[in-house]
Amino acid sequence: MSQQEQPQTLRYCIGYALHPQKIQNLIQPSFLNYTNQHGIDLVHIDLTKPLIKQGSFHCIIHKLHSHDWDKLHLHEYLEKHPNTLIMDDPDLVEQLHNRVSMLESMTHLEISLGNYTVGVPKQVMVDDNNAMEEIGLSLRFPIIAKPLLADGTASSHELCLIFDREGLRTLNNQNNDSPVVLQEFVNHGGVVFKVYVAGEHVRCVKRKSLPDILEGELRTSRGLVKFSQIWNSTLVERSKNVTENIIEKAEMPPEELVKELGRGLRETMGLNLFNVDVIRDGKDYNKYLVIDINYFPGYTKLPCYEPFITAFLLDSVCNKTP
Numbered sequence: 520m521s522q523q524e525q526p527q528t529l530r531y532c533i534g535y536a537l538h539p540q541k542i543q544n545l546i547q548p549s550f551l552n553y554t555n556q557h558g559i560d561l562v563h564i565d566l567t568k569p570l571i572k573q574g575s576f577h578c579i580i581h582k583l584h585s586h587d588w589d590k591l592h593l594h595e596y597l598e599k600h601p602n603t604l605i606m607d608d609p610d611l612v613e614q615l616h617n618r619v620s621m622l623e624s625m626t627h628l629e630i631s632l633g634n635y636t637v638g639v640p641k642q643v644m645v646d647d648n649n650a651m652e653e654i655g656l657s658l659r660f661p662i663i664a665k666p667l668l669a670d671g672t673a674s675s676h677e678l679c680l681i682f683d684r685e686g687l688r689t690l691n692n693q694n695n696d697s698p699v700v701l702q703e704f705v706n707h708g709g710v711v712f713k714v715y716v717a718g719e720h721v722r723c724v725k726r727k728s729l730p731d732i733l734e735g736e737l738r739t740s741r742g743l744v745k746f747s748q749i750w751n752s753t754l755v756e757r758s759k760n761v762t763e764n765i766i767e768k769a770e771m772p773p774e775e776l777v778k779e780l781g782r783g784l785r786e787t788m789g790l791n792l793f794n795v796d797v798i799r800d801g802k803d804y805n806k807y808l809v810i811d812i813n814y815f816p817g818y819t820k821l822p823c824y825e826p827f828i829t830a831f832l833l834d835s836v837c838n839k840t841p
Contacts (some may be wrong), residue, residue: 526683529558531836536564536581537590544819553825559832570596577836578604580792582815584616584670585609596819604835607814611740611789614816616670618700619644624787625809632776634805637797642702642737651691651699652684658703664743667698669813678746680704680729686743703806706731706801710769714795715821717831721781722772722821725766731801751779771819772807778810790814791831 533554535546546561554561564573566583569592583591597603614620622639630637644667645654655662662681669675681687681701690699711728714721732740782818785791794816800806818824 530560531558531577532560532562532812533832533836534562534564534573534576534579536566536579536583538566538582541582541815544817547819547825550825550828554829554832555831557829559836563821564591566590571599575600575602578606580606580815580832581609583609585613596801604679606835607790607792612814614788615793615812616668618665618667618669621669621812622809624784624812626671627787628777628783630780630783630789632773632779635773635776635807636805637776637780637807637809638812640703640705640733640808642700644698644700646698648691648694648696651694652687653689655701656684657682658701661704661737661740662686663699663702663704665702665793667700669811679743680746681743682737682740683742685741689743702810703733704729706800707798707808708765708769708801710766710799711810712772712777712797712799712807713820714781714797715816715818716785716791716793716795717789717818717825717828718785719782720827720831720834721778722827723771723777724821725769725771727766728798765823769799772799776807784812788812791835 532670535542537545540581542563546563551561562574562576564570564581565580566587567590569590570579571592578822593605593609597605614623622642623638625639626636641658643654643657645651646667660682664679664681666675666677681690707728709728711726711729712723713726714723727735782796784793784795791817795809795815796811796813798808798810800808
């Protein structure tokens with residue numbers, strides 16, 4: 520067969536619509552080289568221009584908000600290129616920008632394996648400061664207070680730990696009537712399991728978390744402390760005990776349980792690119808709890824993330840179904 524007669528390897532054009540910081544983190548030379556070697560051309564999408572003027576894509580991955588999509592005129596593009604996969608549907612991504620709807624998916628799932636179960640901590644939303652103290656007292660201290668919106672802004676990361684009734688009053692005075700989610704803090708050995716999902720591909724890693732709060736500390740701690748200051752609080756000395764050795768010794772959740780969690784959430788939420796923060800209840804080692812779900816997380820924190828994401832992208836464009 521002559522060179523002209525040799526079949527051409529099919530290549531896929533995948534656009535990435537991301538903000539500069541995300542591009543800097545994800546689009547590493549190693550990732551570009553790996554995807555290129557596997558038939559994928561990654562193309563940067565200019566967020567200031569309509570998509571229709573930026574060519575044709577087999578698939579578009581993104582981490583955008585509604586005002587970004589307005590500039591890209593997505594609907595106009597899809598009228599001309601209806602077969603382009605948008606990974607994921609912007610409307611479905613919105614459910615992860617709200618800390619109530621974020622965990623609602625878990626209430627529709629029954630994830631278990633033998634004696635192991637996966638659930639969520641008890642939590643309530645407060646959208647009326649006048650009811651802050653009354654609603655907060657329905658939970659067991661300590662309590663984590665989180666802004667309702669989880670939209671990636673600085674204010675959405677302003678979490679605090681509340682130790683008592685006075686802490687609820689302080690939060691009430693500082694809150695400016697913004698909706699807040701109050702969630703019971705569960706001792707979990709200072710380790711969080713981060714489950715990364717990319718379509719049918721699921722990986723779990725261990726990371727350091729807040730240390731357990733002992734009964735004696737709970738009796739002597741007062742008010743509230745912001746997460747940004749927590750390492751300067753009375754907990755900091757004991758947090759030093761949560762060493763890499765402790766993290767290394769922490770038993771990973773069963774692989775089948777992790778896969779089932781990833782599959783269940785993917786199907787229930789209709790999303791493909793997310794990670795789940797999971798803790799193990801310190802009082803019941805058979806119980807795992809989902810405390811947070813993030814869209815399009817920092818996959819570069821995964822060892823060898825390049826083949827993990829590339830396999831997902833190839834699955835998506837080859838199957839033509841998200």
